[in-house]
Amino acid sequence: MTAFTFEAGGKEKDGAFSLRFTPCSREPAIWKEEIYTAAHSIAHKAKKPLWVCSSGGIDSEVACQAFYDQQIPFSVLTLEFEDGLNQHDIHYAAQWCRDRGVHQEIVPLNITSFISSGVAAYERYPAVHPFRYIQIRLMEHVEERGGYAVLCSGEQVYDVDRTKPVITRSDLFLPFSNGNAIPLEWCKDNSTAHEPYFHFSTPELCLSYLRQPLVDFVLNNPELLFRHWSNAYTFKRIVYQSVWTNLALRYKRDGYERIRPMIDASRNALREKFHEQYRECNISVPELERQLLRK
Secondary structure: OOOEEEEEOOHHHOOOEEEEEOOOOOOOOOHHHHHHHHHHHHHHHHOOOEEEEOOOOHHHHHHHHHHHHOOOOOEEEEEEEHHHOOHHHHHHHHHHHHHHOOOEEEEEEOHHHHHHOHHHHHOOOOOOOOHHHHHHHHHHHHHHOOOEEEEEOOOOOOEOOOOOOOOOHHHOEEOOEHHHHHHHHHHHHOOOOOEOEHHHOOHHHHHHHHOOHHHHHHHHOHHHOOOOOOHHHHHHHHHHHHHOOOOOOOOOOOOOHHHHHHHHHHHHHHHHHHOOOOOEOOEEHHHHHHHHHOO
């Protein structure tokens, strides 16, 4: 039920890749209400026990809170990297589950081995970021449990060409690539269904985020924020915590600090391996709005 569709062309199309968002079928409510609606829509569609795959980050916590607030039964699945490499993150997920009595399974993963050699099992799907293969691994774990996986990806983190002398709203974009299609292609190839992009799960959810007053203000005044690349992540955290005021505070950018060198090395190797197959599809903010609103 992901809110975008994609087309990966063959040789006759020079391997072209395109991604488009489905238009909204109704006027969106406020973002928090659309988060709740998305949770209900996923639960209705799943027909299987729900497993929210939580890394412990704020995107995961918002998704978990949505199902919890709406009294939708679910369990939590969390990957634990060897040597405590993501302990700083998963303790947020573990604490959240303990405080609310939500069942959580913590599955060990030797992330060093997985990134260095385990991804080879999935390389029929050409990605330039190992996270795409981690998405598949999470869905495999949930599939083994007879469940429906909800992965909490799909946050709207905007990028821009910072060499421009003046940055306008039209210059901001969401970066996509054919790697975004990989978890959906894996589901199709395995005749199964999961939701790999909770925060892109409905077009109304996507548009309601754009219409958040704080988001809209910053997108209309991008010089205030987008000159430094890390500000986009800080801004996302501020937006989330302005709406979900009970989110645990996290004084960090993302959940990869301790494995960043390993991730970067893997990305470089994958980019070299798959560079001929890699395709990007950046969607500007005005184009995103047009796609979500078109009739």
